[in-house]
Amino acid sequence: MTTAAHAMAPEPEATFDTVPRGELLLQAAGVTMRFGGLVAVNSVDMAVHGGEIVGLIGPNGAGKTTFFNCLTGLYKPSAGQVSFAGRALPPRPRKVVQAGMARTFQNIRLFQNMSALENVMVGRYCRTSSGPFTSIIRGPKFRREEAETRDRAQELLEFVGMPDVGETLARNLPYGDQRRLEIARALATDPKLLLLDEPTAGMNPQETRQAEELIFRIRDSGLAVVVIEHDMRFIFNLCDRVLCLVRGEVLVEGTPEVVQSDPRVIEAYIGSADDTVLDDTASEPTPEEEPRA
């Protein structure tokens, strides 16, 4: 919690409850998600360890967000298991958050008419114990928890580099700050693993750099991070390991160096509108083929 000593320090650091670096945290095994006849995610395995940054890339419609939704309990996978810190994870968002996994979404989902501080405080309520009755009578326990929640929220705003915006309405913050505010809110749930769905989408280069620095800082604090991103330079610079999904399946997994030099990955991106791109036997286009738009 923030103390007077903290408040005087020039750059307060938030601390997090983490697992040792390298310890297995998240294990997805054979995760499959079908929507009717469409197999959006097909038997995907992924392991994430304490203190690592894992990237999830793939062309549009590859199944990245659907996979995130399976991991975080928004979808109940059609098949496969997800376990976290050695325990099977029930496919229910609240249980997932309580287990120690938090996420952000592709599109900003802030409470736009609440202040930045209040937005972060909302993330904290899954860790407080005051029930409706205590909240209504606003007894000592409620007031104590409320003060702690407020202090932690301010500490997290400082951690994400926005110490002075607490009273600002979320909707009045610049776009890049809104995205950082979402990360602060996710951090308020005390995660051990943070899932970020396209954290730099729509950002200018300076905001992207800030996001990169923030994710490194989160990792350096001991959290594990999984990032979906289309910005390849960003992802290859950031991640320890990258998985490339194509049509719901893991095409390649490895270090950024391995993945970025794999010709199948390049083909999947360049030719993602072409059904034959992953067919190694596909030949050069014949002259009678229509040029693509």
Ligand SMILES: Nc1ncnc2c1ncn2[C@@H]1O[C@H](COP(=O)(O)OP(=O)(O)OP(=O)(O)O)[C@@H](O)[C@H]1O
């Ligand atoms: N709720 C749903 N019902 C039916 N089909 C869905 C649903 N959600 C996703 N899909 C389909 O599943 C496939 C994978 O979509 P998903 O959004 O997971 O891909 P993605 O890799 O995250 O794409 P993008 O990079 O464009 O965000 C797509 O064909 C999509 O149309």
